Amino acid sequence: MKKILVCGHRGFPAKFPQNTLWSFAGAIAVGCDRIEYDLHWTADRKLVVCHNDTVDSTSNGTGKIADMPFAEIRKLDFGRWKDERFAGTPIPEFCEVLELMNKLAPQLFHLVELKVDSIDYAEDVLRELSRYKMAGKFTLVSFHLELLREIKKRHPEVFIHGNPSTRLQEFDYEEYRIFDSVGLHRNNVTAAVVSGFHSVGTLVDAWTVDTAEEFRKQVAHGVDSVTSNDPGTLLAERDKPSV
Numbered sequence: 001m002k003k004i005l006v007c008g009h010r011g012f013p014a015k016f017p018q019n020t021l022w023s024f025a026g027a028i029a030v031g032c033d034r035i036e037y038d039l040h041w042t043a044d045r046k047l048v049v050c051h052n053d054t055v056d057s058t059s060n061g062t063g064k065i066a067d068m069p070f071a072e073i074r075k076l077d078f079g080r081w082k083d084e085r086f087a088g089t090p091i092p093e094f095c096e097v098l099e100l101m102n103k104l105a106p107q108l109f110h111l112v113e114l115k116v117d118s119i120d121y122a123e124d125v126l127r128e129l130s131r132y133k134m135a136g137k138f139t140l141v142s143f144h145l146e147l148l149r150e151i152k153k154r155h156p157e158v159f160i161h162g163n164p165s166t167r168l169q170e171f172d173y174e175e176y177r178i179f180d181s182v183g184l185h186r187n188n189v190t191a192a193v194v195s196g197f198h199s200v201g202t203l204v205d206a207w208t209v210d211t212a213e214e215f216r217k218q219v220a221h222g223v224d225s226v227t228s229n230d231p232g233t234l235l236a237e238r239d240k241p242s243v
Contacts, residue, residue, distance in 0.1 A: 005225035007034035014230035017082035036111035046070035047094035098132040110138040212237040
């Protein structure tokens with residue numbers, strides 16, 4: 001049986017504040033094969049790691065990241081909302097995540113989600129990845145599929161990972177041949193769908209898979225990887241001794 005890869009969704013948010021250095025280090029410590037995180041541009045075009053386009057839900061501040069200079073966002077607390085012991089945790093710059101991961105797990109594979117539908121922004125992301133010698137160790141992820149297609153035309157060597165609309169239940173698999181992999185919501189994954197993507201050479205990741213029961217279901221569907229908020233639970237299930 002093939003080994004299903006486990007990706008920490010925004011790190012290890014079941015135990016740590018999501019998309020922070022705490023969360024990424026936690027994902028490494030538990031043995032994740034991959035990590036996933038999200039990038040935004042600040043008003044002064046610093047790349048920072050945050051899921052939403054505002055700071056409202058994961059910090060003690062309010063406002064759109066694109067309208068705020070980095071120095072202002074950096075003063076906010078991105079940890080206390082999760083637990084008092086994480087009080088004072090700052091938003092990480094993209095470069096800080098790359099530095100930490102290269103120190104703790106240099107061979108770790110990164111799913112780098114592009115939240116901004118802009119080729120200039122995507123090129124900025126690629127420059128930073130190149131600066132940290134990440135060739136072959138990442139894929140660019142996005143719901144902006146045309147942006148990913150444009151990146152692939154410009155940079156054929158870069159892996160791209162498309163997230164189709166969660167409303168889709170059926171797929172024209174030929175349209176996805178250009179993608180190295182796709183991410184599908186767990187409810188949209190069936191053995192037939194996985195086989196369809198595999199027929200055009202596209203790998204399938206199921207998200208978000210947070211229980212051992214759901215993990216076993218996705219394994220039965222034939223997925224190549226899963227993305228989880230609780231990777232510790234999934235890794236324990238995957239790696240438990242067979243009887």
